[in-house]
Amino acid sequence: MRARVERRWWAAIAAMVVACGQSPARDRPVATGDRLPTPPVLRQGEAWYLAHCAACHGPGGTGTEQGPPLVHPVYAPRHHADAAFVLAAAAGVRAHHWRFGDMPPVPAVSRAQVTAIVRYVRWLQRVSGIS
Numbered sequence: 001m002r003a004r005v006e007r008r009w010w011a012a013i014a015a016m017v018v019a020c021g022q023s024p025a026r027d028r029p030v031a032t033g034d035r036l037p038t039p040p041v042l043r044q045g046e047a048w049y050l051a052h053c054a055a056c057h058g059p060g061g062t063g064t065e066q067g068p069p070l071v072h073p074v075y076a077p078r079h080h081a082d083a084a085f086v087l088a089a090a091a092g093v094r095a096h097h098w099r100f101g102d103m104p105p106v107p108a109v110s111r112a113q114v115t116a117i118v119r120y121v122r123w124l125q126r127v128s129g130i131s
Helices: 004-017 040-052 082-093 113-128
Strands: none
Touching: 040 113, 082 113
């Protein structure tokens, strides 16, 4: 129960910070709340995400010690377009929001796979109140 209240509290804080036009807290992910079943149309993207992204970005997109959370206002569509994810997988990306270090390219995933992964991540964001 306490964890649920804490998740809602952090989500409310992040929403207020973003609404005020300030930079969101970058050290705390917005939790995905109670896990909803993945819609069938997104299951392949989820499978590719788990195979290629979850080791660093966490199984629910909430981050790990190796990589930042993708379910976070900093990765909302208005701040990072879908193309940013495609470019990050193809070419890697220099650290600029977090202190995890640079992200190397992920050559094992195709553009079509990254597109499906992004659709899955966007769904995780929406169910967490990030749009």
